[in-house]
Amino acid sequence: MENSNITMQSEKISKSFGGIKAVNNLDIKFYSGKILGLVGPNGSGKTTLVNLLTGVYTIDSGKIKIGDSFFSKILPNKILFYGITRTFQKIRLIEQISVLENIAMVVAKKDIISAIFENNKKFNLNKSKEILKKVGLLEKQNEAAENLSYGQRKLLEIGRVLATNSEIYFFDEPFAGLSPKMREIISEIILELKDQGKTIILIEHDMEIIKNLSDKIFVLAEGKKLKYGKPEEVLSDMEVKKAYLG
């Protein structure tokens, strides 16, 4: 892959919790129009890595490059501005507002003056409805998010990241616990994003899904790179199998 296609990369980033190195001197690159499967056994540092790259955690050392700019610290409220968005391993919706509002809050302008004197409310609502239609939740638009089923909640979270129209998408276990039909909807959305040239990082435990969707797989173990390459090579690697099976 050409370097010009790199949209984001980390350079020797580390993060420790107490004495444990959750991410250890890690270099990782993400490319536009590609899906990178990020896998590894439980506790290998996958979610920590996503949290570091999206400003949820601060990095102890190293740098993050987004586009042409280097950062030693990323603020979570800046990531959307950098064209980055994410879902969460444990779904985090705004529970006590409606499904439509969960999307509209992403579509709306964020500065306070624009928020008070919103003059494109109708446009934003229509855009939000389009997204709900895409994830199959239009009929639920007026329900409180807390009343949705588990699968619907996952879909709403996916809808929320779609509403950002970002360049880089981190999906943290988007398929976990979903029905085959819902999995299909999410797979289609991810592939559509890829076709649009977006960068996708997919954390998933289901190896069949990872194999089918990913262009490359990055295996993490104890916060370090264990393997990186094409799905068939990586998944048949003995070291990878050993890391998973112990």
Place this chain on the structure above:
Amino acid sequence: MEYLIHILILISIFSILGITLDLVVGYTGQLAINQSVFYGIGAYSTAILATTFEINFFWTIIFGILLSATVSFLVGIILNRFSGDIYALVSFGFAIIMHAVFLNWQTLTNGPLGISGIGRPEIFGFVFSENLFFLFLSIFFLFVVYFLCKILVNSSFGRALKVVREDELVSQIFGYKPVNYKLVIFIISSSLASISGALFASYVSFIDPSSFILLESIFILTIIIVGGISNIRGAILGAIILIFLPEAIRFIDLPADIAAQSRQIIYGILLLVMMYFRPKGFLGKFRI
């Protein structure tokens, strides 16, 4: 009739306090126990400017709003560094400090002796000396505050406040700056709350620090908890219930020493019952 008008004026004043507090507690999820401070600032602004400089009531309201905005801006910056229980405690501390200021800055507030002789509002030569007319004025201000807050909470800004209330991290991930939102709503809430202080000072014509004690902040908080938080109509309902209910006790033939304490007992029981059976309050839209 005069008695009913008196009660309705108090309901209007405390509805304004409740609505404005709900912006911070209900819509932003910050347990601010300091509304008595801005109630007091509004009252003292009117009292001092009207008695010392003979400034018209309506100008004193504007001054009170600006002073409350300035104080809330400075205090809000500090409060924003805290969240949850600590936030409540710090706001609690702020209310105590400001009460001490009202009590001890004698050259300005006349300390415990208070300020008397505060005149009724006057506009184009018409003086609101009759309580009925004062009631109309109070209701007018209540409607102004109600509709301003209604517009605010129904806008994207209001929705953003709810997002911040429920999950600050998610709000940040989707581009919001919670600190700014919390500060702005605190300033708006405090500024509008000062209007009720101005109305109170002008209505009773005498104020002293005992009207702006910490218990008053807790009473305002009780209003929105009973009425229902995150719904500005709930604040009005809460004010009606909490002001009417103790008054009803007057018509029951209770011994004087029990009747005197009945207000606090009723509030306590009401809070317990609401927390147990209906934690959202009567009209509440947000679960505490």
